[in-house]
Amino acid sequence: MALIRWNPFRDIDRVEPFREIDTLQRQMNRLFEELMPTTNGGKDIGFGFVPAAEIEETDDTIRLKLEIPGLEAKDINVEVTTDSVSISGERKSETKTEENGVARSEFRYGKFQRVIPLPSQIQHEKVEAEYKDGILKLTLPKAEADKQKVVKVNIG
Numbered sequence: 001m002a003l004i005r006w007n008p009f010r011d012i013d014r015v016e017p018f019r020e021i022d023t024l025q026r027q028m029n030r031l032f033e034e035l036m037p038t039t040n041g042g043k044d045i046g047f048g049f050v051p052a053a054e055i056e057e058t059d060d061t062i063r064l065k066l067e068i069p070g071l072e073a074k075d076i077n078v079e080v081t082t083d084s085v086s087i088s089g090e091r092k093s094e095t096k097t098e099e100n101g102v103a104r105s106e107f108r109y110g111k112f113q114r115v116i117p118l119p120s121q122i123q124h125e126k127v128e129a130e131y132k133d134g135i136l137k138l139t140l141p142k143a144e145a146d147k148q149k150v151v152k153v154n155i156g
Contacts, residue, residue: 049112051087051136057119062140064116069134070108076136080124085138088113121145 056063066087068076076089094107121143128139 049091049110050114051112053114053116055116055119060142062118062120062122062142064138064140066114066136066138067134068112068131068136071134073131076131078129078136078138080122080127080138080140082121082124082143084115084117085140086113086115087136 052067054065064085068087068089070091070093071089075092076087079086079088088111090109090111092107092109094105096103096105098104118140122140123143124140126141130137
């Protein structure tokens with residue numbers, strides 16, 4: 001007697017709750033496909049991840065940190081306008097190991113892009129960038145008009 005794995009979706013037409021679960025699963029898959037497309041008409045466009053970001057605003061600057069491990073600085077493209085930052089690049093990672101006469105090769109490739117709107121206008125010509133240990137740090141000086149100025153108000 002052979003063991004057969006039970007598949008509740010095999011007889012989906014006969015079991016109403018499982019039909020609803022199957023419909024929900026297809027809707028969730030469609031939603032994730034729309035949010036992060038991995039194919040375009042059969043062509044792989046390769047968006048594999050969205051880097052995590054942290055933003056901090058002070059009176060004079062905006063500091064932005066992004067987690068982009070496994071890349072070299074030359075593989076990262078940063079474009080800055082007065083009101084947004086666009087970071088893009090491509091991850092190319094390959095590892096090869098040989099153990100007990102067995103060779104194993106793994107690779108990960110993928111493009112990424114993230115556009116971050118800024119809370120204040122910046123001086124985009126004076127942006128400073130540092131990339132170390134997989135963390136990209138951007139220091140974005142605020143434009144003079146957007147620096148918080150304290151003005152004494154006379155009450156009369």
